[in-house]
Amino acid sequence: MSLVRSVLLRVPAAAAKPGPAIGQALGPLGVNMAEFVKQFNDATSSYKPNTPLPVKLSAFSDRTFSFVVQTPPTSELVKQAAGIKAGANRPGSEVVGYITPQAVYEIAKMKQRDETRSFYPLEGIAKSVVGTCNSMGVVVRDEVEEGEGEGEKGN
Template sequence: MSRAGSKMRMMNKMMEKVKHSKVMRTTIPAGMAGTHLGPTLGQRGINIAAFCKDFNTRTAHYIEGVPLPCRVKVRPDRSYELVIHNPPSTYFIKQAAGIQRGAMKAGQEVSGKITLKHVYEIAKIKQQDPPLHLTPLKQICELVIGSAHSCGVEVVKDLDPKEYGEFLMERSTVVEEQLAELKEKREAKLLRK
């Protein structure tokens, strides 16, 4: 018995306690900070109601539901510093392309198209984020182009609106077929369980 007890004490010493980092990284929809953040904020000792009110007032100028990456630095006195970044590049890319979702198989299908002007404008917005302040605009443009390719969005010099409208109509039927296929796979998976 004492042997098992000593082993347990040794195991407890070896195990590290869970330590929460001082900076919490999360994505919160604009104007919609609510109870889903409760456990995360509560573990760090932040007043949930005050945080939600602060976040919602600071994001009131955004369209409700726009995803916003946030960094919350928690101080020892349980106060916090909230840094709200601009929406992710993929959000802007999908908005510029006029699509709801990216390609299921990036590199094998094109889900939409954007122009180089779109890339430049997105890069100008993303340059305002604190991690990218000192990054050259050319490099940010390359990052945006990489994100576009990962979404299956093609970057072109010029875009004919009529031709692109027809492309989006064709693409909507492809998306509907893909969603139906995914639904069938999920149902088949549930039946197997």
């Protein structure tokens, strides 16, 4: 059992389907798509459905596979927390939403669970989240008025 190849995918949480997007990536590797979809949907059932999740899949020569699900992209988590559909077209001069420092902290805690960030201090990850907010036109402030943001939070 040797590694054939590793691929990076972005798959919607708890809603993966054996369609062309996944098929084109997994078909040449000999991976059973139906089995991957079943295992992936079970593993991501705790996330908000359809949240795009980065997945690193390793395919082996005996047609088995393993995969690691990473946390959603920071921009997705910020959009969910601010209750917006997209970031600003002109981030420096346009504000599309607001989130609180508590929401930034929650996002940073979630991102710290990634194996690549597990050894980073929480403060550093939080600063990175604030940077993502700035580049999206989302303002971090203590008080968020009714209807200004703090939408649904993802998992």
